[in-house]
Amino acid sequence: MTGEPLTKRERLAIGRQEMPTRDATERSGSFTEVNLGFTEHLALLEAQRCIACARPTCVEGCPVSVDIPSFVASIEAGDLAAAARTLFGDNALPAVTGRVCPQEHQCEAECVRGRKGAPVAIGHLERFVADWARGHVYDDVAAVERSGRRVAIIGAGPGGLTAAGELARRGHDVTIYEALHLPGGVLSYGIPEFRLPNEIVENEVERLVALGVHIECNVVIGRTYTLDELRKSFDALFISVGAGLPMFLDIPGEGFKGVYTANEYLTRVNLMRAYAFPEADTPVLRGDRVVVIGGGNVAIDAVRTARRLGAGQATIVYRRSRPEMPARVEEVHHAEQEGVTFEFQVNPVAIEGNAERWVTGLRVIETELGEPDESGRRAPQPIPGSERVIPCDEVVVAVGTRANPLLTSSSPDLALSNRGYLVADERGMTNLPGVFAGGDIVRGSATVILAMADGKRVANSIDTYLQGTPVALST
Numbered sequence: 001m002t003g004e005p006l007t008k009r010e011r012l013a014i015g016r017q018e019m020p021t022r023d024a025t026e027r028s029g030s031f032t033e034v035n036l037g038f039t040e041h042l043a044l045l046e047a048q049r050c051i052a053c054a055r056p057t058c059v060e061g062c063p064v065s066v067d068i069p070s071f072v073a074s075i076e077a078g079d080l081a082a083a084a085r086t087l088f089g090d091n092a093l094p095a096v097t098g099r100v101c102p103q104e105h106q107c108e109a110e111c112v113r114g115r116k117g118a119p120v121a122i123g124h125l126e127r128f129v130a131d132w133a134r135g136h137v138y139d140d141v142a143a144v145e146r147s148g149r150r151v152a153i154i155g156a157g158p159g160g161l162t163a164a165g166e167l168a169r170r171g172h173d174v175t176i177y178e179a180l181h182l183p184g185g186v187l188s189y190g191i192p193e194f195r196l197p198n199e200i201v202e203n204e205v206e207r208l209v210a211l212g213v214h215i216e217c218n219v220v221i222g223r224t225y226t227l228d229e230l231r232k233s234f235d236a237l238f239i240s241v242g243a244g245l246p247m248f249l250d251i252p253g254e255g256f257k258g259v260y261t262a263n264e265y266l267t268r269v270n271l272m273r274a275y276a277f278p279e280a281d282t283p284v285l286r287g288d289r290v291v292v293i294g295g296g297n298v299a300i301d302a303v304r305t306a307r308r309l310g311a312g313q314a315t316i317v318y319r320r321s322r323p324e325m326p327a328r329v330e331e332v333h334h335a336e337q338e339g340v341t342f343e344f345q346v347n348p349v350a351i352e353g354n355a356e357r358w359v360t361g362l363r364v365i366e367t368e369l370g371e372p373d374e375s376g377r378r379a380p381q382p383i384p385g386s387e388r389v390i391p392c393d394e395v396v397v398a399v400g401t402r403a404n405p406l407l408t409s410s411s412p413d414l415a416l417s418n419r420g421y422l423v424a425d426e427r428g429m430t431n432l433p434g435v436f437a438g439g440d441i442v443r444g445s446a447t448v449i450l451a452m453a454d455g456k457r458v459a460n461s462i463d464t465y466l467q468g469t470p471v472a473l474s475t
Contacts, residue, residue, distance in 0.1 A: 006048055008051055010048075011048055011049055011050070011051050012051070012113075014045055014046075014048055014049045015118070016046070016049065016117075016118035016119075016120075016121055017038065017042045017045050017046045017121060017124070019035050019036070019037070019038065019121070019124050020035075020036040020037070020038075020039075020042075021034050021035055021036060021334070022034055022036065024334075024337035024338050024339075027194065027338065028304075028307050028308065028338035028339055029307075029308060029310075030194070030308065031192065031193040031194050031275055031308055032193075032194060033193070033194055033195070033196075033197050034194050034195065034334055035099070035127075037124075037127055037128060037131055038124055038125070038127070038128040043075055043124075043125060043128045044075065044076065046120065046121050046124065046125055047072050047073075047075040047076040047125060048076055049113060049120050050069065050072045050073070050076070050113075050120050051112065051113065052069060052073065053069070053112050056068060056069045057110040057111070057112060058107045058108070058110050058111050058112075058119075058120070058122060059107070060110055061106045061107040061108075061109055061110030061111075062106060062107045063106065063449045063450055063452065063453035064090060064091050064097075064162070064449065064452055064453050064456050065090060065456075066086075066087065066090040066091050066094075066107075066126070067086050067089075067090055068107060068122055070086045071083040071084075071086040071087045071125070071126075071129060072120070072122070072125060074086060075125060075128070075129065080129060080132050080133075080136070081136070083129045084129055084130075084132065084133040084136075087126065087129050087130065087133075088130075088133070088207075091126075091452075092161060092162040092164075092165035092166065092204070092208065092452070092455075092456075093158060093161060093162065093187075093204045093452065094126050094127075094129065094130035095127065095130035095131060095133075095134070095200050095203065095204055096158070096187055096196065096200065096201065096204055096448065097123070097126060097448065097449055097452070098123055098124070098125075098126035098127025098128075098129075098130050098131075099123075099127055099195060099196050099200070100187075100191060100195060100196055100448055101123055101126075101447070101448065101449045102328055102447060102449070103122055103123035104328070104329065104330075106449070107122045107123075108120070108121070108122050108123065134203055144169060144170065144171040145171050146171050146173070147170065147171040147172050147173075147466065148173075149172045149173065149235045149236070149466045150172070150173045150174075150175070150233070150234045150235050151167050151172050151173070151174050151175070151234060151235065151236045151237070151238065151462060151466075152175050152176075152177065152230045152233070152234040152236075152237045152238070153174060153175070153176045153177070153237075153238045153240060154176075154177050154221045154230075154237065154238065154239045154240065154241055154407070155176070155177075155178065155179075155185060155239070155240040155241040155242060155439075155441075156176045156177075156178035156180075156183035156184060156185055156205075156215060156217070157184065157185020157186055157187065157240060157241075157242050157439065157451060158185060158186065158187060158439075158448045158449075158451045158452045158455070159240035159242075159438050159439035159440075159451035159452060159454050159455035160176055160178075160185070160238065160240040160439075160455065161176070161183070161184075161185075161204070161205065161208060161455070162451075162452040162455030162456050162459070163238050163240065163438075163455035163456070163458055163459040163462070164176055164208055164213045165207075165208050165211060165213070166455070166456055166459035166460070166463075167459050167462060167463065168208065168211040168212050168213050169211065170459075170463050172462075172463070172466065173212070173214075174212070174213045174214065175213075175214045175215075175216065175234075176213060176214070176215045176216070177216050177219040177221055177224075177225070177230075178215060178216065178217045178218075178219065179217075179218070179219065179220045179221075179241075180217065180218070180271065181217050181218055181271075182217060182271060183201075183205050183215050183217060184198075184201040184205065185242055186242060186244075186448065187201045187448065188201055188270065188271050189263075189266060189267040189270050189271040190263070190266050190267070190270065190298065190301070191266075191270065191301060192266065192269065192270055192301050192304065192305050192308075193270065193275075194304070194308070195301065195331075198270075220406070221241075221407050221410075222406045222407040222409070222410035222411070223406070223410075226410060226411070227407070227410070227411040227414070227435070228411075231432075231434065231435065235434065235466055236434045236435075236436065236462045236465060236466060237434065237435045237436065238428075238436045238437070238438070238455075238458055238459075238462060239407065239422060239430070239435065239436070239437040239438075239441060240437070240438055240439045240441065240451065240454070240455060241404065241407055241439075241441050242401075242404075242439060242440040242441060242451070243401045243402055243403050243404070243421070243440035243441060243444060243445050244263065244401055244404050245401055245402050245403060245404040245405070246261035246262070246263040246264070246397070246401055247261075247397075247399050247400045247401060247402055248261070248397055248399075249293065249348055249397060249399060251348055251349060251350050251351065252350040252351065253350050253351030253352060253353055253359075254351060254397070255357075256351055256353040256357050256358065256359045257353075257356075257357055257358045257359065258285060258287065258353075258358055258359035258393055258394045258395065259351060259359060259394075259395045259396075259397065260285070260394070260395070260396045260397070261396070261397050261398075262292070262294070262298045262299065262301075262302045262396055262397065262398035263401065265284065265302055265305070265396050266298070266301060266302060266305065268282050268283075268284045269284055269305055269309070275305075275308065275309060284309070285394055286309045286310050286311070287306065287311055287392065287393045287394025288310070288311060288312050288313065288393060289311065289312070289313045289315075289391060289392040289393050289394070290303070290306035290311040290313070290314050290315070290392060290393075290394045290395075290396065291315045291316075291317055291362050291390055291392040291394070291395050291396070292306065292314070292315070292316050292317070292395075292396045292398055293317050293318075293348055293362075293395065293396070293397050293398060293399060294316070294317075294318065294397070294398030294399050294400075295316070295318035295319075295320065295324070295325040295326060295327060296325075296326045296327050296398065296400075297326070297327045297328060297331060298398045299316060299318075299327065299396075299398035300316070300327045300328075300331045300332060300335050301331075302396045302398050303315070303316050303335060303340050303396075304331075304334070304335050304338060304340065306394070306396070307338050307339060307340060311394075313341070313392075314339070314340050314341070315340070315341045315342070315343055315390065315392070316335075316340060316341070316342045316343065317343045317346055317348060317362065317364060317390070318342065318343070318344055318345075318346075319345065319346065319347040319367055319380045320344070320345065320367075320369065320377065320378070320380055321344055321345055321369060322342070322344055324377050324378070343364070343390065345366060345367045345368065345369070345380065346364040346365065346366050346367065347364060347365050347366075347367050347380060347382060348362055348363070348364050349363050349364060349365050349387065350362075350363040351363070351395055352389060358393070359392060359393055359394060359395055360391065360392075360393070361389040361390060361391045361392055362389065362390045362392055362395055363387060363388070363389050363390075364387070364388060364389075364390060365382045365383065365386050365387045365388075366382075366383045366386035366388075367380035367381055367382055367383060368380070368381055368383055369381070400445050401440075401445050402419070402420065402444075402445070403419070403420040403421045403422075403440075403441055403444075405420060408420065408422065413431075413432060414430055414431065414432060414435070415430060415431040419444070421441060421442055421443070421444060422437040422441050422442050423442075424436065424437045424438065424442050427458070427461040427464075427465075428442075428454065428457060428458035428461050428462075429461065429465075434465065436458045436461060436462055436465075437458075438451070438454030438455060438457070438458045439451035439454050439455065442454070
């Protein structure tokens with residue numbers, strides 16, 4: 001993978017390399033991963049596209065501040081071990097973010113090459129290096145002196161896992177408490193196998209365990225232990241439980257049989273392996289005509305899952321236009337290739353059912369885009385007289401989540417916003433000394449990489465805090 005250095009002109013002449021994918025017809029009935037990853041040859045060509053800017057704006061666009069120029073240069077030099085050391089030193093979960101991070105809106109959006117063409121495929125290169133590291137031994141982590149401080153992390157999702165890795169590297173004793181039976185949070189229950197295989201998450205978790213991170217599953221804070229009990233046993237706490245309480249539309253018929261929230265639907269399939277029923281214990285309804293309501297990544301994940309479970313007709317219903325869909329462009333494109341249909345600018349008004357209370361259709365009304373709403377997007381306005389019914393036998397509601405009050409209701413001293421989220425200062429500390437919070441439980445439903453950014457930032461704050469705190473916290 002080495003050779004004579006390229007001139008800038010030669011680098012600019014190289015086009016962006018496309019990620020190989022499985023055939024759409026074959027993959028639409030399989031949970032095997034869609035993207036196949038770069039070969040070494042493709043990775044070298046893509047790395048050679050980097051022009052080594054004097055001011056690497058790509059790093060400014062990365063929420064976890066990965067030293068992108070360094071790891072890309074190491075790929076070009078053929079030193080993949082050095083690339084891995086750089087990448088894992090900045091990012092606790094690069095095999096995850098290389099697959100699910102919206103690089104097109106972050107690091108790649110800031111790439112100088114994108115100003116007059118296609119940006120460097122930073123995400124694809126990140127995935128390539130992380131996948132290479134799984135099969136190779138390299139010098140990863142230097143030995144650190146133990147601090148004698150103990151940190152409890154509540155939630156083994158991307159924010160909690162990131163914070164755990166950062167704190168373990170600083171010599172702290174870290175224990176993660178996870179409510180579900182496997183770590184990973186949304187990485188395990190919310191993102192399907194065909195986008196993020198479970199073995200990738202398991203491998204990333206194993207790396208953290210090798211650093212000394214202890215993970216206890218099936219522990220619900222607020223039930224198994226209280227927050228006060230943890231505060232008596234640990235020097236600092238980090239709450240990163242996400243915002244996992246699903247939202248409904250509050251329309252007639254949501255209680256009919258055949259209606260799922262995306263949370264339940266994807267959890268059954270991803271974490272509980274409902275796709276393998278009856279070999280696996282958990283069943284899930286396999287509708288032939290499935291409608292998914294929503295336009296985000298979760299909605300796209302759900303509708304592509306429905307296709308893989310045998311739906312002959314899998315439809316997205318979204319109240320705005322296609323350009324306003326928050327889902328990743330790549331995922332929408334893959335969904336279309338797999339036979340998913342889209343109904344844009346229609347708003348659900350009721351779910352219809354039969355006498356046995358089974359779903360028979362989704363009643364919608366067509367919309368037109370009016371003035372921008374508080375988010376800056378044009379607000380959909382119903383068109384009178386345009387109601388119609390989309391026949392279906394299963395409806396999946398994927399319109400967002402909010403804070404689950406289980407932990408917060410059992411800890412009345414924690415300050416909450418008027419929407420039920422935890423309030424934290426710029427350090428990530430709540431109103432309780434030594435109790436920090438980050439991710440969706442603070443910012444609301446967001447992306448994996450933003451939760452990781454919070455985990456990294458708050459880990460730095462906790463490390464600073466621990467340098468001046470006694471071993472036991474007062475209650």
